[in-house]
Amino acid sequence: MDPEALRMLADSLRTTMNAASGAKLDAALADLGWRDMLDEIPDTAIPLVFRLLGETGAHAPVLNDVVLRSAGATVPLPYAGGSWVVWERTDQTTSALDEALPIHRVPHGDPVPLEAGRRALGWWLVGTSRAMLSLARRHALDRIQFGRSIASFQAVRHRLAEALVAIEGAEATVAAARDADALSCLLAKAAAGQAALSTARHCQQVFGGIGFTAEHQLHHHIKRSLLLDGLLGSARELTREAGTVLRRNGSAPRLVDL
Numbered sequence: 649m650d651p652e653a654l655r656m657l658a659d660s661l662r663t664t665m666n667a668a669s670g671a672k673l674d675a676a677l678a679d680l681g682w683r684d685m686l687d688e689i690p691d692t693a694i695p696l697v698f699r700l701l702g703e704t705g706a707h708a709p710v711l712n713d714v715v716l717r718s719a720g721a722t723v724p725l726p727y728a729g730g731s732w733v734v735w736e737r738t739d740q741t742t743s744a745l746d747e748a749l750p751i752h753r754v755p756h757g758d759p760v761p762l763e764a765g766r767r768a769l770g771w772w773l774v775g776t777s778r779a780m781l782s783l784a785r786r787h788a789l790d791r792i793q794f795g796r797s798i799a800s801f802q803a804v805r806h807r808l809a810e811a812l813v814a815i816e817g818a819e820a821t822v823a824a825a826r827d828a829d830a831l832s833c834l835l836a837k838a839a840a841g842q843a844a845l846s847t848a849r850h851c852q853q854v855f856g857g858i859g860f861t862a863e864h865q866l867h868h869h870i871k872r873s874l875l876l877d878g879l880l881g882s883a884r885e886l887t888r889e890a891g892t893v894l895r896r897n898g899s900a901p902r903l904v905d906l
Contacts, residue, residue, distance in 0.1 A: 649692055658696060665706040670739045670750070673708040686713055690764075695823070698768045702775020705868055707749055709737045711765055711879075718764045718827070724757030725765070728878035728885060732757040746871045751879075763827045766837035766880050770822035773840035773876050777815045777847040780869045784808060784851035798854075807850040818843035831893060831901065834886050841883035844873040 649657070664676045677697070685693035697710060712735055715723065724732040736750040785808060788799035798804050818839040825836035848870045852859045859866045877883055894900050 649689060654692070654696075658700065661697060661700050662704060665700055665704040669706040669748070670708065671737065673706055674710070674737055677708055677710065682710065683713060686717060690717075694764070694768050695771045698771035699775035699778075702772045702777070702872075703779050705776075705779060705865070705872070707872075709735045709750070711735060711768060712737070714768045715760065715762075715765045718761045723760050724754045726757065726762070726880060727753075728882040733879070746875045748868075749872075749875060751875070762880050763830050763833040766833045766886075767822060767825050767827060769876055769880055770818070770825070770833075770836040770840035773837075773844040773873065774815060774819045774822060776869050776873050776876065777811070777818070777840075777844045780844075780847050780851045780866060780873075781808065781811050781815060783866050783869070784811070784854040788854055804854055807854050811847040811850040814843040814846045831890065834881070834890055834893075837880060838883045838886035838890065841873075841877035841886070844877060845883065848873050 660680065661677075664680065665673060668676050682693070682697065685697075694714065701707060701710075711725075715725065724734050727733045732754050733751050734754050736752060738750055741747055741750045785799075788804050788808065789797055791798045793801075818836075821839040822836040825832040827833065851866060852870070855864070855866055858864055859870075861867060881889070
């Protein structure tokens, strides 16, 4: 896809996601040809759609489509702690952590290929992290204390810089992952989850008390980060799993050819 067409597609998707979420967004994405893009240009469609979901704070059950493409069926998904969940294509929400998401616990599920789903969630977490950093940066520039913007305080600048470094590293890892390589997708999801949790912590410190309020946008993104980190394995669980694989193999593969 040429750069101009990609820009127009991104603008259209962003406008759609800012106008709708949940089942309505699911239908709108279908009208825009999401499933055709997933079949024809997955390496473009998945990063674009999932990153924009994170940046806009919208949600849709498109992870089901990614898993369906690799597993052949819409199935329960593993969640942190050994539990299983299903992501419904309705707006009947019961998720305790993020009430906006129609995710429900189920007794058990069967193992399915998770590489593409983990990579897609990695892009979603990267987008969410960038949204949190953008909010914190704008707050730091606007907030005045002791007669000057708090963006001039070294402690605040360090927080924002550390969040940016974590996000850039995670994005590079997700971009380098390939669906055919289970380890690279596992590490990409782990890096994106850890970056989102680190970004949430740093941005919360920049906002102070207002960041804890349910009315503020940051609160929304933090809850979304916590839930997405746990889906298909948390950063902590995946890191341990990767360590087990590397010990068993006796070597670490090159993730990126420099």
